[in-house]
Amino acid sequence: MGYFMIKSLKLIAVFFTLACLASSSSATTYTLTVNGSTQQGTVPHFWSRCVGTGGAQLCTDANWKNAAKIGVEEAGFQAFRGHLILSASNPISWSSGSTPTYNWTEFDKIYDILVDTLKTVPVVELSAMPSALQSNGLWSPPKDYSVWGNMIKELVNHCITRYGKANVEKWMWEVWNEWDYKGFWGDYGGDESEYYQLYKYAAEGAKSADSLIKIGGPASSMSSNVQPFWNYCSTNSVKVDLLSNHCYGQSGTTISKPTGIRDDNRTRSNVIKNTGKTLLSLNTEFNSSYSGQGGSTSDFCISMDSHVNAPFVVKCVKLILDDASTYQLPDVLSYWAISDVFDEGSWYSSHSTTFFGQVFGLINQHGIRKATFNAFKMLNMVGATRISLTGGTGDNDGVDGFATLSSDSSQVAIMVYNFYNTLSGQTAIDSVNLSVNNLPFSSGASIEIRHYRIDSLHSNPYGVWQRMKKPLSTNSAAMDSLKAASNLAMMDSTTISYTGGAYTKGFSLPRQAVSLLLFKNKSLVGIAPKGQAIKDNCAFSLNGTVLRVNGTNKSYTKIAVYSLDGKNITCLHIGNEYCDLRQYLPNGVFLVRALGSGSNIIRKIVIGK
Known part of the structure; x- marks a missing residue:
């Protein structure tokens, strides 16, 4: 990109385009079908x-x-x-x-x-x-x-x-x-x-x-x-x-x-x-x-x-x-760029106190994830292997997606987006009927299904900042709201006993939005003994730290904190291994489920000094 310059903006074309892109407010229903038995390469x-x-x-x-x-x-x-x-x-x-x-x-x-x-x-x-x-x-x-x-x-x-x-x-x-x-x-x-x-x-x-x-x-x-x-x-x-x-x-x-x-x-x-x-x-x-x-x-x-x-x-x-x-x-395929700590147009030096401001970064200078x-x-x-997803719009505007299978066949990930070729707002909310067939799980397996979402109201701190009337500075409570909105939002989570048949799910999907549906095989294989975790150079909180579990030589780094049914759920990861901190008990004990790297176990981790 241009260094210390802003490429010219064609304002006349902008106004013409805005007039031409007035989208229909009528909703559309899409039917997407995933077939886990049809693999389509890496x-x-x-x-x-x-x-x-x-x-x-x-x-x-x-x-x-x-x-x-x-x-x-x-x-x-x-x-x-x-x-x-x-x-x-x-x-x-x-x-x-x-x-x-x-x-x-x-x-x-x-x-x-x-x-x-x-x-x-x-x-x-x-x-x-x-x-x-x-x-x-x-x-x-x-x-x-x-x-x-x-x-x-x-x-x-x-x-x-x-x-x-x-x-x-x-x-x-x-x-x-x-x-x-x-x-x-x-x-x-x-x-x-x-x-x-x-x-x-x-x-x-x-x-x-x-x-x-x-x-x-x-x-x-x-x-x-x-x-x-x-x-x-x-x-x-x-x-x-x-x-x-x-x-x-x-x-x-x-x-x-x-x-x-x-x-x-x-x-x-x-x-x-x-x-x-x-x-x-x-x-x-x-x-x-x-x-x-x-x-x-x-x-x-x-x-x-x-x-x-x-x-x-x-x-x-x-x-x-x-x-x-x-x-x-x-x-x-390199996105431009990682951070609003950014030097083109002297942006960072002259605007470093603002929260947002038309800058390329994925993360603003306050650490807020966009x-x-x-x-x-x-x-x-x-995952590492693509599986069949049909019924989408392809090159055209609207709903489409792709589905994958993890290398160990323990997880199916389905990305579903609703995109129109415009960077202006879209107000219509469409419907998706999703049918998932031939999942690579054994009959009777316990399958957790999580639905994550990015849209104007979810996983979008800029939207929260807009609703705050775009303040140049804010108090700690407002900052907490922005940080909370920067986490990847989970819409819902359910657990099913897999029967081998098709799984169907209907959901609404606003235009200019993305959903991710994860199907995880969570069947337990054993109970691990208690482990000790220590705080790593900072006070422990649900909003971020690294936990090191003694005896495993592993540090779990927080991905995000969610609130589901009034309970905090934190997802941690290291490499391909994930931990879901299911419950934080008053006595300082976490109940933890570890996934991946060949394990699928329950651990009880005590937060130490």
Whole structure:
């Protein structure tokens, strides 16, 4: 995205679009059918492989680190991609005719957080130009391409020394950011041929350090520039391991189409197919709108704050998965961005006390999870194998979804969304009749069915803030309300004895909303002895901590707190193992059910000092 700029908004088109998008208030009834015996291939979690950060220097900010930790633990994000690592860390000292010297201290401060603290596998954006090499400013070509290439070689060597060869060979390295947008290249004297030179020297430098480094480009603002980039590299024998670009759902209007994100992947996939080579496919920036640097209250600027983005993201994922038999699935579909700790348009420095404000982040600077974050949280619960779901609208507006089976066949996850190709409000409430057949559970098994929801009233702190009249500051009670609304809301939960027949459920689903239905096999296999849990560096409360259970060497990190029938229910997780804290007793005892990792047991955990 644009750095220190806001891309122009086509206001006339906005008003015209708003008039054209006046939706029908009449409700529609949809019938969806899931067949657990019809498997449709694997479901790689490409949407969680990476998420954006804004400028890489933000990674040292305390509020950013809190958001990143939440993203890793709850949404399963595996990497963070940020602009400016080279200019922010400024590692090179050099003048014409001299020998370059390097200081990686500032780089290490950032990447130690990403690699050592957060345990992620980075997607490294090699930008912008360090001051010693700038020919005409931050986003300009280098004064000397040979020195630029040698700097990339030394950077890779340094990372291998610090983080290990095997680890660094898993990273992805992307050269520059949107060279085809003038604010990142053309305004500073660069053109297409200059970018190809920039890439050539960077790739040669990286490969001279380690031939197994995964590097590529063109990191362009549109997929149409991927083919010319490949043509250059192929003609000039320049190494490429990955092809990347960005794609957003709209261009200055309230129309935002998930099909555009899907079609972007098709374009890149076709380029890769025609190369005859095995290349990685990356969309390293996507969102419903690129107009998110703050300052406007237009629908296409607040979509990343509101619930509307949630079904957009889920539909993008579903449409891409639908292509699995025909096109290469992306290795990375990276949402822009993780946090409202954000530097474009000077947003964070000038608005850091507000709760929301048309900024890209999934989590605001106060640690409040937005509705779209909860969509990624839902997606993190889908399984490894796709199973059949029919009856949806496909590319068209309305209700559709997809269903999955966990790797151990203990859980079926069904995502159902209702999305219209607009970032403005929709008022109609539709009906869904869901039929689930051939579940992979034995007859008589105890099956818990949970229904989670994101809409204007659920899992949507922005909606609560709106109803508060958008205060710039608030008291502790109001803050608690916002935090409570940021949790993934559970609509209902029931337990059935599975008979082997079809399970049917009817529910209402507002437009611009998402539901997740989880079917969990909760049959008990035994009773575990009492364990001890200790508080981890903070006072224990239902609203968040890490519990370490003695003897198991495991820390359970809170996902969310729900209230059901007047009782608090907290879901904790570590890896694939989940704990449901069913009851908090006055004597400090939790009754716990552990799921996953081959276990399905009851534990009684005593909260210690």
